[in-house]
Amino acid sequence: MNLRKPAIWVLFLFLGLCLPAASWADTNCEEGNSPLNPAQPNGMTVQEIIQKFAAREAVFKQARNNYTYTQDITVQTLEGNTVDGEWRQIWDITYDDKGGRIENVTFAPMDSLRRVSMTREDFDDIRNRLPFVLTTEDLPLYDVLYVGQQHVDEIETYVFDMAPKRAEKGQRYFQGRIWVDNHDFQIVKTCGRNVPDLHAKKKNDQENLTPKFVTYREQIDGQYWFPTYTRADDDLHFKNGDVHIRETIKYLNYKRFGSRTRIIYKGEVLPNATPTPTPK
Numbered sequence: 215m216n217l218r219k220p221a222i223w224v225l226f227l228f229l230g231l232c233l234p235a236a237s238w239a240d241t242n243c244e245e246g247n248s249p250l251n252p253a254q255p256n257g258m259t260v261q262e263i264i265q266k267f268a269a270r271e272a273v274f275k276q277a278r279n280n281y282t283y284t285q286d287i288t289v290q291t292l293e294g295n296t297v298d299g300e301w302r303q304i305w306d307i308t309y310d311d312k313g314g315r316i317e318n319v320t321f322a323p324m325d326s327l328r329r330v331s332m333t334r335e336d337f338d339d340i341r342n343r344l345p346f347v348l349t350t351e352d353l354p355l356y357d358v359l360y361v362g363q364q365h366v367d368e369i370e371t372y373v374f375d376m377a378p379k380r381a382e383k384g385q386r387y388f389q390g391r392i393w394v395d396n397h398d399f400q401i402v403k404t405c406g407r408n409v410p411d412l413h414a415k416k417k418n419d420q421e422n423l424t425p426k427f428v429t430y431r432e433q434i435d436g437q438y439w440f441p442t443y444t445r446a447d448d449d450l451h452f453k454n455g456d457v458h459i460r461e462t463i464k465y466l467n468y469k470r471f472g473s474r475t476r477i478i479y480k481g482e483v484l485p486n487a488t489p490t491p492t493p494k
Contacts, residue, residue, distance in 0.1 A: 240426075240447065240448070241405070241425065241426040241427060241428055241445065241446050241447050241448055242428070242447075243390075243391065243405035243426075243428055245428075246366055246367045247364050247365070247366050248364055248365035248366075249364075250361065250362045250363075250364050250373065251362050251363045251364065252361065252362040253362065253363060254360075255360075255363070255372060255396075260360040263360075263372055263394070263399070264353070264358055264360075264374070265350070265353075266399045267348075267372075267394045267399040267400060267401065268348055268349055268350040268352070268353050269349075269350055270398070270399045270400050271347050271348050271349045271350075271400065271401060272349040272350055272351070273438075274347065274400055274401075274438055274439065274440075275347050275349060277438050278438070278440060279309060279313055280309075280470060280471065281434070281440070281468045281469060281470055281471070282306070282307060282308045282309070282467075282468070282469050282471050283306075283307050283440075283465055283466060283467055283468045283469070284304060284305065284306055284307070284320075284464075284465070284466040284467045285304070285305045285307055285340075285463060285464070285465055285466075286304045286462075286463065286464040286466060287301075287302065287303050287304070287305070287340060287461075287462070287463050288300065288301075288302045288461060288462045288463075289301040289302070289327070289332070289459070289460075289461045290459070290460045290461065291327060291328075291329050291330060291457055291458065291459060292458040292459075292460060293458070298328070298329070299326050299327040299328050299329060299330070300325075300326050300327065301325045301326070301327050301332055302321070302322070302323055303319055303321065303322045304319070304320050304321035304322075305317045305318065305319055305320070306318040306320055308471070309471070315341070317341075329457055330457060330459075333422075335422065339386075339408060340463065343386070343388075343408060344427075344429060344441065344444055344463060345401075345404055345429040345431065345441040345444065346388040346392070346401070346404045346406075346429070347401075348376070348388075348392070348401065354379075355378060355379060355387065356376045356377065356378055356379060356387070356388075357376060357377050357378075357379055358374050358375075358376045359374060359375045359376065360372065360373075360374055361373045361374065361375050361391075363396070364393065366393050366402065366403055369393075369395055369402055370395075370396045370397070371393040371394055371395055371396060371402060371403070372393075372394045372396055373391065373392070373393055373394075374391070374392050374394065375390070375391050376388065376389070376390070376391075376392065377389045378409065381409070381410055386408050386409065386410070387408065387409055388404070388406055388407075388408060388409075389406050389407060389408075389409045390404065390405050390406010390407060390426075391404075391405050391406060392404050392405075395439065398433075398437075398439065400431070400438075400439040401431065401439065402430070402431050402439050403428070403429065403430055403431065404427075404428065404429045405426070405427070405428040405429075406426065406427070407424045407425065407426045407427065408424045409424070411423050411424055413453070421452050421453060423450040423451070423452065424450075425446040425447075425448035425450060425459050425461065426446060426448050427444055427445065427446040427461075428444065428445055428446075429441050429443070429444040430442060430443045430444070434468045435468075435470065440465065440468055441465050442464070442465050442466075443462075443463070443464055443465070444461075444462070444463040445460075445461065445462050445463075446459065446460065446461045447459075447460050
């Protein structure tokens with residue numbers, strides 16, 4: 215996308231809860247959390263927990279490609295208490311017989327953002343980096359630090375902080391905190407931001423800044439923890455001034471579709487995880 219004038223370039227990745235605006239913005243990661251208990255886990259080492267939930271995340275990643283769903287995306291800028299620009303689209307997400315993602319835009323009112331603009335990187339993040347998924351294959355890219363246990367809404371979780379070990383050119387990474395269900399060993403909540411940001415060093419340099427976000431998952435079909443809601447409420451500190459961003463993404467109407475794909479965990483087809491063949 216092209217820059218809009220006044221010239222501020224933003225990388226919009228995440229989402230905001232549309233609450234009455236204030237003079238400051240802060241994505242709340244602790245909503246619904248009990249106090250953090252730093253005790254070590256019982257009956258299992260930290261490394262065993264990490265390996266187990268990373269393997270389950272690989273299953274989650276595969277399983278989600280067997281579900282259709284709707285993605286409702288809203289991006290807003292605010293000046294004081296007033297929304298002064300909005301971009302919104304609703305996508306129906308399906309897959310072809312080779313597993314390729316298909317997007318059907320069902321609602322797209324006129325874009326009224328004026329101070330910032332959506333970019334190719336924004337859409338790439340919305341499609342591929344929300345929510346954050348940490349599979350066994352991804353583990354070597356990150357430092358994962360156990361910080362304790364926490365009750366999140368009605369779920370008992372293990373809590374981990376994580377950051378990329380190194381940044382490869384052209385790659386972006388998650389940095390923040392994840393909460394892992396201590397029964398199903400799947401990520402149920404994520405809070406942080408994508409890094410690195412791109413700051414302007416010279417007057418006409420582009421700036422890509424990312425708001426802090428929180429993503430919640432819910433259990434679908436009794437076994438998979440899929441994302442259902444992401445939000446951000448943050449001030450992005452551009453060289454030319456701050457911009458208050460609020461964004462939301464809602465993931466709705468998960469429905470399993472017919473496929474010959476089998477969902478496999480540790481070499482075995484999961485119970486109730488073999489879809490029926492797609493009708494011809």
